[in-house]
Amino acid sequence: MATVTYDHATRVYPGTERPAVDQLNLHIEDGEFLVLVGPSGCGKSTSLRMLAGLEDVNQGRIFIGDRDVTDVQPKDRDIAMVFQNYALYPHMTVADNMGFALKIAGTPKAEIRQRVEEAAKILDLTEYLDRKPKALSGGQRQRVAMGRAIVRQPQVFLMDEPLSNLDAKLRVQTRTQIASLQRRLGVTTVYVTHDQTEALTMGDRIAVLKDGLLQQVGTPREMYDTPQNVFVAGFIGSPAMNIGTFPVSGGNIEVGPARLALPRDVAGKLTSEDDNKVTLGFRPESLDVTSESNAAAFPVEVNIVEELGSDAFVYGTLRGSLAQKDDAVITSGAGDNQVIVRVDPRNVPMKGERVFVTIRPGEEHVFSAATGQRLS
Amino acid sequence: MAATTAPPLAYRDAPEAPVRTNKKSAWGSPTTYFIALVLVAITLAPVAYIVLGGFRTNSQITESPSGLPAPWVVSNYTEVLKSSVFWQQLGNSTLVALVTTVGVVVLGVMASYVLARYRFRGRGAMYSLFAAGLMFPITVAITPLYILIKNIGLINNLAGVILPQIAFALPTTIIILVPFLRAIPEEIEEAAWLDGCGRLGFFFRMVLRLSLPGVLTTGILAFVASWNSYILPLFILNDQGKYTLPLGVQAFSSQYSQDTAKVLAFTSLSMIPALVFFSLFERRIVGGLQGAVKG
Numbered sequence A: 001m002a003t004v005t006y007d008h009a010t011r012v013y014p015g016t017e018r019p020a021v022d023q024l025n026l027h028i029e030d031g032e033f034l035v036l037v038g039p040s041g042c043g044k045s046t047s048l049r050m051l052a053g054l055e056d057v058n059q060g061r062i063f064i065g066d067r068d069v070t071d072v073q074p075k076d077r078d079i080a081m082v083f084q085n086y087a088l089y090p091h092m093t094v095a096d097n098m099g100f101a102l103k104i105a106g107t108p109k110a111e112i113r114q115r116v117e118e119a120a121k122i123l124d125l126t127e128y129l130d131r132k133p134k135a136l137s138g139g140q141r142q143r144v145a146m147g148r149a150i151v152r153q154p155q156v157f158l159m160d161e162p163l164s165n166l167d168a169k170l171r172v173q174t175r176t177q178i179a180s181l182q183r184r185l186g187v188t189t190v191y192v193t194h195d196q197t198e199a200l201t202m203g204d205r206i207a208v209l210k211d212g213l214l215q216q217v218g219t220p221r222e223m224y225d226t227p228q229n230v231f232v233a234g235f236i237g238s239p240a241m242n243i244g245t246f247p248v249s250g251g252n253i254e255v256g257p258a259r260l261a262l263p264r265d266v267a268g269k270l271t272s273e274d275d276n277k278v279t280l281g282f283r284p285e286s287l288d289v290t291s292e293s294n295a296a297a298f299p300v301e302v303n304i305v306e307e308l309g310s311d312a313f314v315y316g317t318l319r320g321s322l323a324q325k326d327d328a329v330i331t332s333g334a335g336d337n338q339v340i341v342r343v344d345p346r347n348v349p350m351k352g353e354r355v356f357v358t359i360r361p362g363e364e365h366v367f368s369a370a371t372g373q374r375l376s
Numbered sequence B: 001m002a003a004t005t006a007p008p009l010a011y012r013d014a015p016e017a018p019v020r021t022n023k024k025s026a027w028g029s030p031t032t033y034f035i036a037l038v039l040v041a042i043t044l045a046p047v048a049y050i051v052l053g054g055f056r057t058n059s060q061i062t063e064s065p066s067g068l069p070a071p072w073v074v075s076n077y078t079e080v081l082k083s084s085v086f087w088q089q090l091g092n093s094t095l096v097a098l099v100t101t102v103g104v105v106v107l108g109v110m111a112s113y114v115l116a117r118y119r120f121r122g123r124g125a126m127y128s129l130f131a132a133g134l135m136f137p138i139t140v141a142i143t144p145l146y147i148l149i150k151n152i153g154l155i156n157n158l159a160g161v162i163l164p165q166i167a168f169a170l171p172t173t174i175i176i177l178v179p180f181l182r183a184i185p186e187e188i189e190e191a192a193w194l195d196g197c198g199r200l201g202f203f204f205r206m207v208l209r210l211s212l213p214g215v216l217t218t219g220i221l222a223f224v225a226s227w228n229s230y231i232l233p234l235f236i237l238n239d240q241g242k243y244t245l246p247l248g249v250q251a252f253s254s255q256y257s258q259d260t261a262k263v264l265a266f267t268s269l270s271m272i273p274a275l276v277f278f279s280l281f282e283r284r285i286v287g288g289l290q291g292a293v294k295g
Helices: A044-052 A094-105 A109-123 A138-151 A168-185 A196-202 A220-225 A230-235 A264-268 B009-013 B030-053 B058-063 B075-082 B084-117 B123-135 B138-152 B158-182 B186-194 B199-210 B212-228 B231-236 B245-255 B260-290
Strands: A004-011 A021-028 A033-037 A059-064 A079-082 A156-160 A188-193 A205-210 A213-218 A242-249 A252-255 A258-261 A277-282 A287-290 A298-307 A312-318 A330-332 A338-343 A354-359 A365-368
Touching: A004 A044, A021 A044, A021 A059, A021 A205, A021 A213, A033 A044, A033 A168, A033 A196, A044 A059, A044 A079, A044 A156, A044 A188, A079 A138, A079 B186, A094 A109, A094 A138, A109 A138, A138 A168, A168 A196, A188 A196, A196 A220, A205 A220, A205 A230, A213 A220, A213 A230, A230 A242, A230 A277, A230 A365, A252 A277, A258 A354, A287 A338, A298 A338, A330 A338, A338 A354, B030 B260, B058 B260, B075 B260, B084 B123, B084 B158, B084 B199, B084 B212, B084 B245, B084 B260, B123 B158, B138 B158, B138 B231, B158 B212, B158 B231, B186 B199, B199 B212, B212 B260, B231 B245, B245 B260
Parallel strands: A033 A188, A033 A205, A079 A156, A156 A188
Antiparallel strands: A004 A021, A004 A059, A205 A213, A242 A252, A242 A277, A242 A330, A252 A258, A277 A365, A287 A354, A298 A312, A298 A354, A312 A338
16 A cells, blocks of 8 residues: 655657646545546546556656655556556456466465455456456456456556446446445555546545646545636536626626625735636536526526436526627536526426526635636 | 237238348358359369379370279379388478478567567668568579578578578568557557566567467468478479479479379379368468457
């Protein structure tokens, strides 16, 4: 068991100007499940591969425990990796696949067999030990890949999108299995995914990356409740947060007809570059449906209603004074000038209907209009 | 129950759904068979003629060149089998073919592995160089090759046949094997690294096993090509005791030019090993050419 530390780790691919991973500083505690998440091309896989030793580190250092592994061969780092396409050895049986690393290390056969059988038991693979990977289903192959990592009893597990080749239902199921397995084994784990739901559900902590830069690290709750910038705010959470830029006057944010009080300390952080505007984010569940008579309400025309049983989401177009033809004020996961509103699933509006919504006070996220950094 | 006794009116009145009858039998179309049989006949006729001819006497052949053996004579075959020359030449051919095959496979896999999986300057040029060898027939090179082998002192020596044969079989081998080795997924290599394999460990434990179909294909092709090669041994080997079978057939047929039946028997005996070899591994060859690692 060990901690993992990235110390200003940088990777520049040959022939490119911009670093794929830029000055990454990240400390992962012993036994922690850290999820690296971000859109494709954000450098999350590169970060993982740097830790694995499959990618050179151009600047900075990487530590596993107290040991500097920056220039250590992958095989000597005491790590195990689960690949996206599993990378099982096609010509070996499941048992041989799982015991391969031990065999190379010269572990006695009886011990290999015993450890493989233990792992197979945990993963429910016992009856498949003599099969070749070809004869397994996708989910079983995924478990073999996990088993190969477990058998080694490494200091750190690295997982590179291990669920993305599974179908949706199996993915949800395996997600919880991996998370509970990790808690049980207590092995430090770095997990890469592009799926923020996976990140929120599995991770002890989440690190969001964008363009090779670390945006924020925190527990799922922190990431959800206090995103540090506009990117994280829009990335974490499903459906995505509604985000818009609004003028500030007299200590209030003017959201159309509504006035939201801007706390004094936040107002003090505004700079001239902000041009008296703030970027405001509010999650779909922070909106209340009220009546037209409410002065703070703004109208939304319902385009579609997504009913999920426990929830219902209205995807609507802004109407009234907030709606602008050219310059979109609000963006959301649904697009420009669109807002997403969570409504009571027992009482959903009809398509084309106009509903009036207000932002629940205290549940707004205020960001600098100029820098996108959190103010509140 | 009323429901069961009621006539199924709705079904009876409904227009009959078109039943898709499988008119094609499991045997397929006769035309296909006809064409296939004609082609097979064209291919097999000369071989059959040679093999059957060996079972006839010379007078039978003169009387009716295309007849069947009547009666069957086995003495042609037994005489050939009794002669030490045949066995000597069979041994030479086998030795040359085996050593060539081993050389081609070992060198070919090594060269292909480097060309397929290492990144270095001039890799493309090197691959093209090997591929260019395909366009360079041995017949064209025979004179300088002869001089070269003479200078090395390998004239009338089986090694003088083996070495050039390995060299000339390498282009095909590399062209078949490089895509094969390239198709081994990168992740498998990375997984093997993490599991503690070095480059060489990966080569021996993974690459060799995963490229086995390709290796077999190239090996068989090299074996058969060597078994049938004629022009190179013709230039290099002078001594009847050193002859390989194709040369032996040639020598035998000029020696016994009157005894057609015996020549036919000798010829068929000399081609049988290659024929058996090829038909045994025919499936492997096709599998190897299809290539790639699955799973």
